[in-house]
Amino acid sequence: MALWSGRFEEGVDDFTQRFGASLPVDKRMYAQDIAGSRAHAKMLAATGVISAQDAQEIDAGLAGVLADIEAGTFVFDINDEDIHMAIEGELTRRIGSAGARLHTGRSRNDQTITDTRLLVKDFCVQLMRGNLALRQALVNQAKAHPEVVMPGYTHMQHAQPVLFAHHMLAYYWMFQRDFGRIAAALQAADVNPLGSAALAGTTYPLDRRMTAQELGFSQVTPNSLDAVSNRDFLLDLQYACSVTMIHLSRLAEEIILWSTQEFGFITLSDSYSTGSSIMPQKKNPDFAELIRGKSGRVVGDLMSLLMVMKGLPLAYNKDMQEDKEGAIDAFDTVCDSMRCMCGMIETMQIHPDAMMESARKGHMAATDVADYLAKKGLPFREAHAVVGHLVLLCEKRGCQLDDLSLSDFKAECDLFEADITEQLDLPSIVRARTTEGGTSPQAVAVQMQAVEETMAHDAALLG
Structure with a gap:
């Protein structure tokens, strides 16, 4: 019968015992359960609820149970229902009445x-x-x-x-x-x-x-x-x-x-x-x-x-x-x-x-070409439309923006100058993203400093 069976005349049948048991899962907590019980017993003795002798026997008994579980020699029985009953039951079998006093002042x-x-x-x-x-x-x-x-x-x-x-x-x-x-x-x-x-x-x-x-x-x-x-x-x-x-x-x-x-x-x-x-x-x-x-x-x-x-x-x-x-x-x-x-x-x-x-595919310089025009005074929405026309031209020709000639650019907007080719260089485009959190090497280097700081901080939390 279970340790709680005093008011029952019959025990549960085998199926309901298996159905209700948590032992297959909560035996993962054996170390935590034993640590909690050892602390509880020590406190019970310190407050005079149980004797120091009982506390010593409980602590030694629990240490033995822990050693057996970790050695793989402890036999778990599904009839024990959960890890708490398994450990307490075995403890009581080993040390007698002192083990039965462990549960004083606590509940499962x-x-x-x-x-x-x-x-x-x-x-x-x-x-x-x-x-x-x-x-x-x-x-x-x-x-x-x-x-x-x-x-x-x-x-x-x-x-x-x-x-x-x-x-x-x-x-x-x-x-x-x-x-x-x-x-x-x-x-x-x-x-x-x-x-x-x-x-x-x-x-x-x-x-x-x-x-x-x-x-x-x-x-x-x-x-x-x-x-x-x-x-x-x-x-x-x-x-x-x-x-x-x-x-x-x-x-x-x-x-x-x-x-x-x-x-x-x-x-x-x-x-x-x-x-x-x-x-x-x-x-x-x-x-x-x-x-x-x-x-x-x-x-x-x-x-x-x-x-x-x-x-x-x-x-x-x-x-x-x-x-x-x-x-x-x-x-x-x-x-x-x-x-x-x-x-x-x-x-x-x-x-x-x-x-x-x-990265050379897909007209990835398009935004920077639009920004080029905007910086020359063209409203960005108009610049957006101009570059959209240039992308459409590339799609029809089966080429990329950097394949277009200066005359192709000027045909869409006379604000384009020879330096437009600098806006089509991918490494230059990346280097231009210097805002905090951006993708330029300069911004990434700053970001990396923050990375190192957070790594050090988080590692310190673990000691």
Whole structure:
């Protein structure tokens, strides 16, 4: 019978036992559960609720259980229902009545949310480290190719030339924002709910700030009802994971496109590619495609928890047992995806000539030609129309703007002079974008200084 079976005459049947058990999922929290129990026992002894001898036996017993789990010799039994019952039951079998006193002054409600908060804090730190590694890979590629010009796109059509380094740093800033979201989830999880008991607190003289200090929490929850029913920090984590996966998916999509024969901007390492079972020539960006595909499951994990929480009255409800599986899946998926993407970025080969050749197509100097006329006094909208006519002429001739003669330009507007050819040089166009945050080498160098500062700041948060 279960440890809570005192008021029951019969136990649940095998199916409902399996259906209701959370052990297959929450055994992931064994280390957190044991840490919480050791802190709780130490506090119970310090406040005189249990004897120092009992606390010592509990601590030694829990240390033994932890060692067995980590050695792989601990046998989990589905009849234990959850990780809390599995550990407490084994502890009591090992040390007797002292183990039965461990649960004094607490409930599984505050126990499980304490474990979950500790788990999320650990998850956040690991995600932040993975995020830093990925951002460093992007920065390294940007530094390795400071003057490579590539086409920039809107609507997947050639728009304006940009530096490849600028493009890499655009993703850097996406992931830097993700770091901030993960850090916010860490802060949200960093609150001790232990001592809230089932929902109303307890009559025992617990020192909640002592357990907070023991477990590394910065503060304690101010309301016991909210403490056991709050899953906002899990939503924060899964939202941060979802946005990270969206950003990873966008980068994966570009890698997939860039590695095609049509683009030819990059070649992926063999370590991050696969072949075909029938076509010997194939080199497929399977891992980028998997990252793109896995974004859906992480977003789904977030949606699942939102739906679990949307109609729950206070305080704890069994629905909340569904809170951890999605969070664990999201964490595992994002960690693996960041690691894979980091490897792809670090090892991919860049083809500057192919990028420049592509940038020469699509009349990407058009905006600068219009700006040329505007700076000579022609209203920009009129200049826009003039250059539109020139582009149409190029389309009819099957050529690019830099193939036109000066007479072709003057036929559209007599403000054009011989220096118009300088406006058609792609490196010059890029160098002219000197506004803060722009794509010129000068602006990117300034941006890189900000990158280095944010990297140092974020690394310092992790110690």
